[in-house]
Amino acid sequence: MDEDAQPRVGRLAVTGYAALQVLLFPVVVVVFVLCVVSAVLVVVWVGIPLLVAVLPAARALAGTERALASRVLGAPLSPPYLPLPPGALAGLRARAADPATWRDLLWMLWAMTLGFAISLVVLVLMLAVVTLPIWWYGAVPLMRLRSAVDRAVLCTGRTERLERRVDALTRSRATVVDHSAAELRRIERDLHDGPQARMAAVALGLGLADDLFEDDPDAARRLVQEARSTSSSALQELRGVVRGIHPPVLADRGLGGAVSALALDMAIPVEVSVGVPDRLPPPVESAVYFAVAECLANVGKHARASQAWVTLQYADGVLRGEVGDDGRGGARPGSGSGLSGIAARLAAFDGTMEVSSPAGGPTVVRWEVPCGSSSPRTTRS
Numbered sequence: 001m002d003e004d005a006q007p008r009v010g011r012l013a014v015t016g017y018a019a020l021q022v023l024l025f026p027v028v029v030v031v032f033v034l035c036v037v038s039a040v041l042v043v044v045w046v047g048i049p050l051l052v053a054v055l056p057a058a059r060a061l062a063g064t065e066r067a068l069a070s071r072v073l074g075a076p077l078s079p080p081y082l083p084l085p086p087g088a089l090a091g092l093r094a095r096a097a098d099p100a101t102w103r104d105l106l107w108m109l110w111a112m113t114l115g116f117a118i119s120l121v122v123l124v125l126m127l128a129v130v131t132l133p134i135w136w137y138g139a140v141p142l143m144r145l146r147s148a149v150d151r152a153v154l155c156t157g158r159t160e161r162l163e164r165r166v167d168a169l170t171r172s173r174a175t176v177v178d179h180s181a182a183e184l185r186r187i188e189r190d191l192h193d194g195p196q197a198r199m200a201a202v203a204l205g206l207g208l209a210d211d212l213f214e215d216d217p218d219a220a221r222r223l224v225q226e227a228r229s230t231s232s233s234a235l236q237e238l239r240g241v242v243r244g245i246h247p248p249v250l251a252d253r254g255l256g257g258a259v260s261a262l263a264l265d266m267a268i269p270v271e272v273s274v275g276v277p278d279r280l281p282p283p284v285e286s287a288v289y290f291a292v293a294e295c296l297a298n299v300g301k302h303a304r305a306s307q308a309w310v311t312l313q314y315a316d317g318v319l320r321g322e323v324g325d326d327g328r329g330g331a332r333p334g335s336g337s338g339l340s341g342i343a344a345r346l347a348a349f350d351g352t353m354e355v356s357s358p359a360g361g362p363t364v365v366r367w368e369v370p371c372g373s374s375s376p377r378t379t380r381s
């Protein structure tokens, strides 16, 4: 449903929402006052812990209001906040720099004044017999008005959404360019140090053999044999390089089969549940395959787990994946190159990754990649 669609919403329902907003009024006042007092007290430091505690409460209130407004307007309202870094102080700095935090404060001003007045009027109109007709015709439009203002203040507008999207795309493009350049350098090095060096040796050996054929045919023959075995090693190395670009198991068995093969190689039992189309875009398949491979390698290296699981599901143009284990937890993206490499690979396709790994476990790495499929059929394994 689009944002401006006007669904049928009952008078009693909107009056219930109005009553909730009236009940929340004192909470909004307290949180607003605490926000202002804490902001003032920041100059003497006491305000910092106060703000760390009170800003999440402001977000929770704004979230409740978004849920109410989305019911009245009949369209989901998504939270506009930027992601928070770990750590209380870093989180506080990020909240302070996020325009959505300031809009929460602006919304509280509205919710304590005109917004509150609208909800109170809707509620009071229903309570007296003489005003019932006004309530009958006015309750829904009034609450729609209030919810529309709530939406305008509490959600990102079209321009802001587009600006964020451009930022995200600029960042992911830079990542892709870096990643592709690094990948090209790796392939260049692999070819240079492996097959290229061997083929040079083959050419040299054959040249020497050519000179020797007249005077010492036995030595020439030995040189040709050596060149032959060197060329077959070169071929093998070339296969290795190609395999690093697009694993052949993907071409042979598809994503489901390739992931099951990875799971079978693990020392602990790994439950695999795959529901994906027969063919996804090859670069996405490849990125997801490497993501599963890296997560399972991490389980083997770091987790001390007794079991693990892999889930891949494709629905509505989005491939969702998860690798989890019941190990000791403590996975930190950024402390090695594996997890951050997965995030960078997936970002190239507008994908996102999140890691949940509290001390003591379990560790779950989840990702989502938007992608089209070339076949609607799904396989299970």
Ligand SMILES: Nc1ncnc2c1ncn2[C@@H]1O[C@H](COP(=O)(O)OP(=O)(O)OP(=O)(O)O)[C@@H](O)[C@H]1O
Pocket: 298, 299, 301, 302, 303, 304, 325, 327, 328, 329, 330, 331, 332, 333, 334, 335, 336, 337, 338, 339, 340, 363
């Ligand atoms: N499943 C897991 N369980 C427990 N700890 C984990 C798990 N996965 C990762 N970690 C921790 O998170 C860190 C980061 O993982 P990451 O894969 O990014 O790097 P790495 O495995 O150490 O090195 P690389 O992948 O670059 O070879 C690891 O060093 C490890 O301490």
Ligand SMILES: [Mg+2]
Pocket: 294, 297, 298, 336, 337, 338, 339
């Ligand atoms: Mg790793």
